[in-house]
Amino acid sequence: MSEIAIRTEGLSKRYRIGQLRRHPSLRDLLEQSIRAPFRALRRAIDGTHPPGDGHSGSASRSVDTENFVWALRNVSLQVRAGEVVGIIGSNGSGKSTLLKLLSRVTRPTAGHADVRGRVGSLLDVGTGFHPELTGRENTFLSGAILGMTKAEIAHRFNEMVAFAEVEKFIDTPVKHYSTGMFLRLAFSVAAHLEHEILLVDEILAAGDAAFQRKCLQRIANAAKEGRTVLYVSHQLEQVRGLCQRSIWLDAGSIRLAGPTSDVISHYEEALTSVPANSTG
Amino acid sequence: METPLVRIAPAAGSLNLNLLEIWQYRELLYFLIWRNIKVRYKQTIIGAGWAIIQPFLTMVIFSLFFGMLARLPSEGLPYPIFYYSALLPWVYFANALNQATHTIVEHQHVIAKTYFPRVLLPISAVLSGLVDFALAFVVFVGMMVWYRIMPSARALALPLFLLLAISAALAIGLWLSALNAMYRDVRYALPYAVQLWMFASPVAYPSSLVPEGWRWIYALNPMATVIEGFRWALLGQGWPLGNSILGPAAVVFLLMVGGFAYFQRVEGTIADIV
Numbered sequence: 136m137s138e139i140a141i142r143t144e145g146l147s148k149r150y151r152i153g154q155l156r157r158h159p160s161l162r163d164l165l166e167q168s169i170r171a172p173f174r175a176l177r178r179a180i181d182g183t184h185p186p187g188d189g190h191s192g193s194a195s196r197s198v199d200t201e202n203f204v205w206a207l208r209n210v211s212l213q214v215r216a217g218e219v220v221g222i223i224g225s226n227g228s229g230k231s232t233l234l235k236l237l238s239r240v241t242r243p244t245a246g247h248a249d250v251r252g253r254v255g256s257l258l259d260v261g262t263g264f265h266p267e268l269t270g271r272e273n274t275f276l277s278g279a280i281l282g283m284t285k286a287e288i289a290h291r292f293n294e295m296v297a298f299a300e301v302e303k304f305i306d307t308p309v310k311h312y313s314t315g316m317f318l319r320l321a322f323s324v325a326a327h328l329e330h331e332i333l334l335v336d337e338i339l340a341a342g343d344a345a346f347q348r349k350c351l352q353r354i355a356n357a358a359k360e361g362r363t364v365l366y367v368s369h370q371l372e373q374v375r376g377l378c379q380r381s382i383w384l385d386a387g388s389i390r391l392a393g394p395t396s397d398v399i400s401h402y403e404e405a406l407t408s409v410p411a412n413s414t415g
Numbered sequence: 416m417e418t419p420l421v422r423i424a425p426a427a428g429s430l431n432l433n434l435l436e437i438w439q440y441r442e443l444l445y446f447l448i449w450r451n452i453k454v455r456y457k458q459t460i461i462g463a464g465w466a467i468i469q470p471f472l473t474m475v476i477f478s479l480f481f482g483m484l485a486r487l488p489s490e491g492l493p494y495p496i497f498y499y500s501a502l503l504p505w506v507y508f509a510n511a512l513n514q515a516t517h518t519i520v521e522h523q524h525v526i527a528k529t530y531f532p533r534v535l536l537p538i539s540a541v542l543s544g545l546v547d548f549a550l551a552f553v554v555f556v557g558m559m560v561w562y563r564i565m566p567s568a569r570a571l572a573l574p575l576f577l578l579l580a581i582s583a584a585l586a587i588g589l590w591l592s593a594l595n596a597m598y599r600d601v602r603y604a605l606p607y608a609v610q611l612w613m614f615a616s617p618v619a620y621p622s623s624l625v626p627e628g629w630r631w632i633y634a635l636n637p638m639a640t641v642i643e644g645f646r647w648a649l650l651g652q653g654w655p656l657g658n659s660i661l662g663p664a665a666v667v668f669l670l671m672v673g674g675f676a677y678f679q680r681v682e683g684t685i686a687d688i689v
Binding site: 150235236237238239240241242244245247248249251252253254256258259262263265267268272275276279280281282284285 | 424446454526530686
């Protein structure tokens with residue numbers, strides 16, 4: 136039995152609603168810092184309930200809980216080294232949040248995850264690319280930001296450029312690239328990560344059909360080399376072709392986990408039955 | 416083959432400055448500095464000439480208004496070199512602080528997509544300004560020749576004052592970059608704060624103008640010591656502040672420790688707030 140690459144226990148992430156859009160101003164900070172002692176005082180007088188206690192009748196507390204949304208709630212899963220696991224679910228089901236937590240972009244609110252091996256996050260195409268720099272310069276910059284060493288990048292440089300099919304333009308600033316060229320080079324850098332664990336988020340939505348096939352092949356190869364891949368996608372066909380096992384996330388929790396064909400068929404069934412339920 | 420085990424958990428709340436991690440990511444730090452330098456003057460006509468024009472033009476203006484019109488004292492030094500010797504560290508400091516403050520917000524896209532120690536961003540912002548400093552310094556050497564001022568052995572102490580300026584920029588930059596990620600008020604307040612700070616430092620006037628009873632508190636401003644240090648080391652003037660470098664160094668050290676702690680507290684949630 137191979138070793139566990141990723142193990143999460145009760146992994147949860149709570150966002151404050153509006154946190155992503157609204158920036159608190161300095162006035163809010165001052166207001167908070169003036170109010171905080173009073174609130175602490177009141178809590179000390181109330182004494183009995185810890186914050187977040189569901190039985191509290193206080194109005195301010197129920198507002199507090201309404202202002203939060205759990206993007207991921209109590210997710211426990213295990214992924215063995217060398218497995219390719221698909222993650223499916225509708226928009227807002229927590230797929231991206233799960234990858235963000237595992238790639239350490241953001242911290243969990245509760246629970247934890249143990250990750251064995253270097254994690255490469257392919258959450259985006261062109262992470263760290265700068266339009267003014269040339270293809271060559273961006274390859275090194277983006278590679279370094281994604282976690283490759285300079286030696287690794289230099290070692291695989293020709294391979295990356297050939298994969299992206301941009302040999303002729305490698306010393307041209309990428310702001311002069313066509314969209315396709317840009318996406319190919321950007322994906323190529325990410326696709327040559329030598330990390331033991333790859334977190335892939337719908338990156339293959341980029342490029343034309345031929346290049347997409349190439350990218351899928353690349354991920355399949357990564358798996359054959361014994362690396363662990365978590366693959367988030369809405370393209371169920373891609374998941375079916377790539378992943379032995381899949382996890383279906385629904386409203387931040389695991390709805391079903393198991394062999395990909397089972398999970399996908401249940402998922403599709405649920406998708407088609409939703410309108411039936413709402414009309415009937 | 417090494418397979419490190421990483422535990423991802425909610426913020427622990429204790430300060431553990433992960434110097435080892437910064438060391439492990441030194442190549443990325445190098446790439447970020449290199450990128451900053453490479454990109455800074457892209458699509459400008461004058462290019463790196465801006466590194467020289469900024470302090471040089473300010474020097475000309477100060478010489479005209481504070482020098483020839485207002486006739487402020489300059490410790491017996493020609494006005495141009497008196498001002499330029501102060502603008503050399505000051506312009507570096509002001510630019511480094513500015514770059515560091517904006518770096519987190521400017522990198523919000525990268526921050527949302529991949530992990531690396533976020534603290535590399537303000538560090539690289541502060542260090543990449545040293546190239547501009549070096550260019551401006553070449554002009555200073557030319558001015559020394561023009562005014563026939565021979566540096567003494569004191570010039571060897573210059574790196575010490577430069578180090579103090581770098582540390583001060585990083586210490587404040589850590590605070591402001593994290594604060595700016597949460598409160599965009601910082602970006603509007605910063606230009607005024609920097610300007611006020613300049614007048615609280617002996618850039619446009621000598622420290623000897625400060626009443627003696629106030630000098631000890633004036634000397635706690637690290638940039639006052641940096642600027643007087645530059646004049647002392649390069650131009651052979653006296654030490655009007657009469658303080659030890661340890662006072663401002665301690666101030667910078669405390670600001671730096673606090674800055675790292677605050678930055679680290681914010682770091683885990685930066686991706687959620689920028």
